[in-house]
Amino acid sequence: MRIIGLDIHRAFAEAVAWQDGKLKRLGRIDMRRDRLAAFAGQLSPDDIVVVEATGNAAAVAAVMAPHVKRVVIANPKQVRLIAHAKIKTDTIDAGVLAQLYASGFLPEVWVADEPTQALRRQVTRRNQIVRQRSRLKNIIQSILHAHLVPSCPHADLCGAKGRVWLVEQVVPEDERLAIERHLREFDRLGEDLKVIERDLAFSALADEGAKRLMTVPGIDMIVALAMMAAIGDVTRFTAPRRLVSYLGLNPSVHQSGPGPAYHGRITKQGRGHARGMLVEAAWAAARAPGPLRAFFLRIRARRGQHVAAVATARKLAIVIWHLLSKGESYVWARPSLHAKKLRDLELKAGYPAARGQKGAANAYNIKNRREEERRWVEQAETAYARFVAGWTPRGPKKVRTGAATEVRR
Template sequence: MRYIGVDLHKTNFVVCFLSEDDNYKLETFPLSKAGINRFTSELSKEDAVAVEVTQNIYYFYDQIKTYVGRIVLIDTYRFAIIASSKKKTDKADAQALARFLKLDHLPEVPVPSEKVRQLRHLLQARETLVGLRTKLKNMGHAALTRNGIALLRSAFASGVARERLRTRDDLSAADKVILESALRQIAELDKEIEQLEAEIVRLGKTLAGVKRLLQLHGLNLLSAISLLAEIGDIHLFETSKQLVAYSGLATSIRQSNQTSRQGHITKQGRKRLRTVAIRAVLSMVNRTNTPLMDFYARKKREKGSG
C-alpha cells in the first residue's frame, strides 16, 4: 500500500508517493487529460490519496476515484502543518499530506453528492450576484445622498419603485447618469438571480428534509434548500451538537481548574452553513410568533445580542 499526497493547482498537481517503508518519490503532473491519465496509470486499488480542497477538487476527485482504494479530502486551513508551515512549497505540502495520511491524522472533509455539489455552486453564484446588486443599490443611494435626497432601502426594492427613481429630475447631471446606470444593472441582475433561484428550487425541492423544514413558520423554500445543501449528508452527524460544531455555531469554552467560561461562537466550521443558518433565523425573528421565536426572544433577553 502507498500513501499519496497531492498538492492540487489550476494547471498542475504535485504528487508524493510514500511507501510503507517511508521511501518516497515526488513528481509533477499537468492538470490535463494526458496528465491525469499518466497519474492514474501509476495508481492501484490499494493506494490511498490525500488531496487539498481547492476550487477544482471535485473535478480531480471524479477523475481518480475509481483507481484507488481511498481518497481523503483535506481542509487545509485546519491542517496546521501546511497552513502555518515556514517551508511553504508544493513538494513540501505534498510530502506532508502523504506522511500524515499514513498516520491517519488529517482533518477530512466529507464528499457531497453530485446534486449537493451543483446546488452549492448555484447558491454561491446567487450570493455573488446578490452582493453585486447590493453594491449597485448602495451606489444609487450615494448618488441620491449627494443631492440631499435620503430614501429608505425600499426605494430600490421593486421595479415600480425604481421606475419612480428613474423619472427624478432633481439630481446633478453626473449623478443622474450614475443612478440610471445602477438602475439598469439592478434590473438585469434581478433577471439573472430569478433564473438561478428557479434552478435551485428545481434541483433542491426533492431533497430529504425540505418538507420538514418548511413546517417552521417563516422559513421559505429557498432558505430550506440552502440549509440542506450546506449540511450535505445529515447522517454524518450522530448528534445535533456535532452539526452545531460543524457549522461553527458552538460557543467557545475556556476552562481551568474549577473555572469555566463560555465565550462567543467559535466560527470554526463551514462558514456558508453558519451564514445561511443565521440569516434564516433572523428572517423569522420579526415575522413569526411561534414557540421557537419565543425561545429566541427569551435567550436574547438573558444573554443580550450583538
C-alpha cells in the same frame, strides 16, 4: 500500499509517494483532465491519494477515484504542519500530507455526492447575484448621498415607485447616466436571479427534506435549500451538537487546570453561508408566533437581541437535525402557511396558475383559518414561556473555606 500526497495548484500538482517509511518524489503533473487521468492510470488500485481541500479538489478526486483505492481530501485549516512550516515547498507539502495520513493524524473533509455539489453551486450562484445587486444599490445610494439627496421615502429604491422618485432627483448629468447604467445592470442580474430561483424551486419540490424544513417558521425555500446543500447526508452527524459545531454556532470554550470553563463567542467555523442563512431565519422566526419566539424573547431579556438571534439560530440547527434524522415535520407547523409556501414554490418553478381552482393553499386566504392556526401556535408559545419561567441560569458556585476560595459545581 502507497500513500500519494498531491499538492495541487491551478496549473500543476506536485506528487510525493510515501511507502515503508520513505518519501519518493513523483514529479509534477499537469492539471489538465487528460494528463491527470493519465497519471492516475499509472497508480496501483491499492494506492491512496491525499489532496488538500481547494476549489478544484472535488474535480481532482472525481478523476482519480476510479483508479485508486481511496481519495482523501484534507481540511486545510487543521493541517497545521503545512501552514506553520519554516521551510515550505510544494514537495514538502505533498510529503507532509502523505505522512499525516499514514500516521492517522490527517483531518479529512467529507466529499459530497454530485447532486449535493450541484445544489451547492446553485445556492452559491444565487448568493453571488444577490450580493452584486446589493452592491449596485449601495453605489446608487452613495451617488445620491454625495449630492445631498435625502434618503428614498420608498421601501425599494430600485422598485417602480423608487425609480419614479429617482428620476425626479437633481444630480449632474454624468451621475445620472451612471445611475441608469447601474439600474440596467441591476435588471439584468434580476433576470438571471429568476432563472436560478426557478431551478432551485424545482430542486425544492423534488426534495422531501427541503419541504419538511419549510414547515418551520422563518425557513423558506432559500434557507431550506442552503441547509440541505450544507448538510448533505444528515446521518454523518450522530448528534445535533455535531451539526451545530459544523455550522460554527457552538460557543468557544477556554479552560485550563482546575479552574472553571469560560465560554466565549461562537466559533464561526464551517459553512459560513449556511450559518448566515440560519441567523436570518432566526430573525424571521422571532417575529412569528410559536415556541421559537418565546425562546428568542427569553434570551433577549437577559443577553440582548443579537445574542438571542444567534441562540435561536443554534436552536434551529438542533430542530433541523431532528426533523431530517427522524423524517418528521415541525410539530408546531401552520398547515395553511406551509401549503402557501409550497404553492409559491410551484409558481416560481413555472407551474400553471390554475386560477379559480381552490387548492390546499387557499386555506391561507381564509381569515378564520389563519387566526385559528395562529391562536394554536400562540398557545404553544405561552405554554413554553410558562414552562421555562422558573428556570435560573446555573454556573459555578464559589464557596469560601477560610482564606482560600474554591470553585464547586
